[in-house]
Amino acid sequence: MRPEALKGHLDALILAVVSSGPLHGYAIIEELKQRSGGTLALPEGTVYPALHRLEAAGLLASSWAEKARRRRVYRLTAKGRRELGVRRGEWREFSTVVEAVLA
Amino acid sequence: MRPEALKGHLDALILAVVSSGPLHGYAIIEELKQRSGGTLALPEGTVYPALHRLEAAGLLASSWAEKARRRRVYRLTAKGRRELGVRRGEWREFSTVVEAVLA
DNA sequence: ACTTGACACCTAGCAATGCTAGGTATACGA
DNA sequence: TCGTATACCTAGCATTGCTAGGTGTCAAGT
Numbered sequence: 354m355r356p357e358a359l360k361g362h363l364d365a366l367i368l369a370v371v372s373s374g375p376l377h378g379y380a381i382i383e384e385l386k387q388r389s390g391g392t393l394a395l396p397e398g399t400v401y402p403a404l405h406r407l408e409a410a411g412l413l414a415s416s417w418a419e420k421a422r423r424r425r426v427y428r429l430t431a432k433g434r435r436e437l438g439v440r441r442g443e444w445r446e447f448s449t450v451v452e453a454v455l456a
Numbered sequence: 457m458r459p460e461a462l463k464g465h466l467d468a469l470i471l472a473v474v475s476s477g478p479l480h481g482y483a484i485i486e487e488l489k490q491r492s493g494g495t496l497a498l499p500e501g502t503v504y505p506a507l508h509r510l511e512a513a514g515l516l517a518s519s520w521a522e523k524a525r526r527r528r529v530y531r532l533t534a535k536g537r538r539e540l541g542v543r544r545g546e547w548r549e550f551s552t553v554v555e556a557v558l559a
Numbered sequence: 560a561c562t563t564g565a566c567a568c569c570t571a572g573c574a575a576t577g578c579t580a581g582g583t584a585t586a587c588g589a
Numbered sequence: 590t591c592g593t594a595t596a597c598c599t600a601g602c603a604t605t606g607c608t609a610g611g612t613g614t615c616a617a618g619t
Binding site for chain 4: 459460462463464466498499501502503505506509525526
């Protein structure tokens with residue numbers, strides 16, 4: 354899969370993963386790999402900046418884990434949850450349109 | 457729909473539209489609007505550069521229409537037809553993955 | 560005759576974003 | 590001890606859709 358295919362949709366995927374419960378960055382990468390059956394093996398250089406972007410936008414909030422390894426744990430904010438809903442709707446519309454044109 | 461959603465998928469949409477028969481640029485824009493039920497109202501500044509890109513990549517070929525208005529008519533090359541097949545497959549995979557993660 | 564709008568093409572420069580490639584550091588098993 | 594996995598980070602690049610501007614033709618309305 355070309356990397357460009359993901360553009361504009363990564364944020365929604367991350368929000369969806371974090372909506373199941375707080376996760377740290379590395380675990381988010383693993384979870385994306387898992388849920389996609391291995392297809393979505395995103396490099397850290399893709400995901401970490403995206404997390405910072407989402408936090409700056411107020412859609413995620415983070416804190417350093419007290420124990421164990423140095424981990425920044427992200428959780429969904431109320432705004433992030435609303436945005437996830439919007440993005441899911443947008444995905445519906447987008448995929449419907451693409452299907453219609455490609456068919 | 458955010459414009460970024462389209463990124464990386466526009467080429468496939470254009471190839472699909474042209475695969476039904478040669479069309480000039482403006483008509484391609486109209487056809488995309490039509491097939492998407494009005495959702496895909498793409499500005500010329502998006503489509504024309506994309507057409508040049510696709511022609512430079514050897515996926516489309518063009519010629520000026522002899523009669524009537526000044527029109528550059530695009531048609532699919534053999535390479536373009538193959539690429540369209542690849543892109544359709546890629547879309548399948550991509551949308552499956554997104555569904556799996558968003559669900 | 561003039562004006563408006565649709566048709567039809569083009570491009571420079573911008574903004575967003577995923578990736579490459581590099582860096583740092585800890586923990587654990589061979 | 591040495592490699593591998595875990596875990597974080599960033600600068601700079603390449604791609605790409607869009608904005609905003611430009612040119613010109615043609616038909617219809619006033």
